[in-house]
Amino acid sequence: MLTKSGAPITRTPTSSRSDPAAGTPRGAVELRGAGHSFGDLRALERIDLSVPAAGVLGIVGPSGCGKSTLLEVIAGLLEPSDGTVAIGIATAAEERLAHCALMPQRDLLLPWLSALDNAALAPSIAGASRADARERARPHFRRLGLGGFEATRPAELSGGMRQRVAFLRTLMAGKPVLLLDEPFASLDAITRAEMQAWLAGVLAGDEHAVVLVTHDVEEALYLSDRVAVMTPRPGRIAAMLEVPSPRRVDRAAAVTSPEFVALRERALRALAGEAR
């Protein structure tokens, strides 16, 4: 068993694969002057970012500002056209890919697998037997509030439950870096608020370096230690905001506090191009 129930999932190299994280104790993400172009289209321009291990960086910006491209560059699915991207000491795309787990905007659960088998996809891909992979996912299933839905097919789960399964699937990859691409964008406002409070609880005391991309300023400010505000064409960081006390248990109180409201105003002004 990986952990006793209630403990956060730590980076656990899967048995059949050599541990790609060996020699990189922390999964700190570093971007130095990173840029990316699709042909003539300049998608990202001079991005400087750093996410410490156990840190959460939020990235907000309007649709089409290059947020998803930025995640793909970090993940090693794309190479930056210029600048450098490093995770720990890993700089090559394949190495970065071995350190990152990506949670896409749509849950992309496999409809032919049960919820538990979907969550256990990563250990299963790494070569664990079906029974073994399930046993590894099972305790986390309960911890994330999914107990009782192990055998349910994705089509029968609610939107919030599906996102939880998708998040657990990402977590089960055992990678030091989690890249969350608008994880709750497809949910209604009430469910989204619930899921944000839920994720805040999950991330508390968690060891992962997390990059959370969203177009919801409130979501970014509530969940992240720092928030980068991006503006489009080309995608650039317009402002970097420090969040004094992120992920408070009482979400409603947190997002209505005066300092949160002030931060939110700064973020919105930066998005509108009034960054000072």
Place this chain on the structure above:
Amino acid sequence: MSTRTRAGLAPAAVIVAALVVWELAARWDVLADLFSIKDFLVPAPSGIAEALWEDRELLADDAWVTLREVVLGFALAAALGVGFAICIHLSETARRALYPLLVASQTIPIIAIAPILIVWFGFGLGPKLAIIALICFFPITVNTLDGLRSVDPELVKMLRTLGADRMQILRRAELPSALPYAFSGAKVAVAVAVIGAVFGEWVGANEGLGHLMVTAQAQLLTARVFAAIVVLSVMAIALFGLLSLLERRVVSWREPR
């Protein structure tokens, strides 16, 4: 009455009405008079039913031969078609080399090459399997290929970050996604497979329903020809139904409609 039963009622009524009209037209020699056909060449539905009963052993023996050809030919086409689709899907080189040949195979006039196949392979099972496989291969391959390509590119990216290699992406995402498409192709194929078998027997055979139809026609036993057609239709519908049933069991994640 369930909606399903009610939905089946309308076509059943149409069929019964058509049979009644046909029966009366044949009895009163309407068709024979109208087109100046000899009346014994226009069998009534009752006559066909009679032929079905009287020739039941003959029909059963020949149906068994045809069924065997259809099932074997279809299985051959399914195995080749799915294999071919996977090769084309995995390799750009294979796609460029083989896809035009795949399309070209459909432009071959089966009618023209069937006699040649008989000359080459004789009156046995070989040419029938070749004809059936040639007909069935195309819908299965093209549909399976579409299915393999239907996978969401975002899903592939996600699987890659979970450590999946090319073959695992094929096994865990692309093949299951292609299954409903492959079944669609297979259902089209199995319906035409029966036509292919009869055609193969028509050109050269000493058994099978196609052969039975040729000999019955030569003897002016039109009721028997119709009886053979009924058996063939039932066979095609049964095979189609069997595949649909299998599809529902295998592709169980699809929401029921």
